[in-house]
Amino acid sequence: MSPHLASDSLTQRLADSGLRSTPQREVVYSVLLRKRDHPTAEEVFARVKTELPTISLATVYNCLETLVQCELVRAVNFERSPTRYCPNLRPHAHFHDEQTGRTYDIDLPPAVLAEVNQVLPAGFDASSVEITFRGQARATS
Amino acid sequence: MSPHLASDSLTQRLADSGLRSTPQREVVYSVLLRKRDHPTAEEVFARVKTELPTISLATVYNCLETLVQCELVRAVNFERSPTRYCPNLRPHAHFHDEQTGRTYDIDLPPAVLAEVNQVLPAGFDASSVEITFRGQARATS
DNA sequence: CGATTGTTTGGAATAGTTCCAATTCCAAGT
DNA sequence: ACTTGGAATTGGAACTATTCCAAACAATCG
Structure with a gap:
């Protein structure tokens, strides 16, 4: 029930891949955990901006890509609509x-x-x- | 074993949807049947052009869309790579x-x-x- | 501290596809 | 046959989601 479990496991996973924990990555990940409605990159961008108003869309794409690499997040594609992101790790x-x-x-x-x-x-x-x-x-x- | 079975069934299916059989639709479909390697729209375009040199890419997209509507062809998406087309109707x-x-x-x-x-x-x-x-x-x- | 490497940023570029307006093609009715 | 209306095709412009890029910034290490 520690409030920073998620961010700790993020830091851990990033470190495992030789990557750094950054505010952008933390917030992108926390946004995904907070509302698990399979948002698109644009939607994540909008949500993250309320916390980090200067973040860029490119960074959101970078962070999402990073989280997918670290296997903390799954990218979900449906036909040709924008990729959606999902922090559910169970099969x-x-x-x-x-x-x-x-x-x-x-x-x-x-x-x-x-x-x-x-x-x-x-x-x-x-x-x-x-x-x-x-x-x-x-x-x- | 009639050589025009495929095109007949195409004509039939199109008619069922209130659509016409056209040379473009025939050739696009026959190209898909001939080589079942899940080509992209661009690849279909290239193959069809050898038979119908003046066809446009937009028409290829239109025809493929039409064939998908008629359920003669399946559109296959893999991540965000170009849509591929597949005339295999079995599950x-x-x-x-x-x-x-x-x-x-x-x-x-x-x-x-x-x-x-x-x-x-x-x-x-x-x-x-x-x-x-x-x-x-x-x-x- | 200074160098190196990793990260972010904004904007330009790209890829795949769709849209659009103009033309062409057909089929039906006279 | 001739017209006419709807369907289909065409080329090019537009669009969308994403990636690329070069510059700025940040953090870490020696």
């Missing part, structure tokens, strides 16, 4: 609501993940798999 | 080879598809699901 699929444009995380049980990987013929060695649904979500959450 | 996943950039079709047994759809909680109604692997493929095919 999960995405559900894209066609009406609202909202993206939901769908937890993936290991058993399902395993079965999906079974479909690969010999000679295919997957390092990751992405599952994306598109459809309509009844507004529960 | 299948895609495997993206990180070294070569090549895309492979992976057949999806109905059972797996069913299990994947099981992960959706109540209230989520999926009209389609996309499964994309990324990794390394031993050059078998």
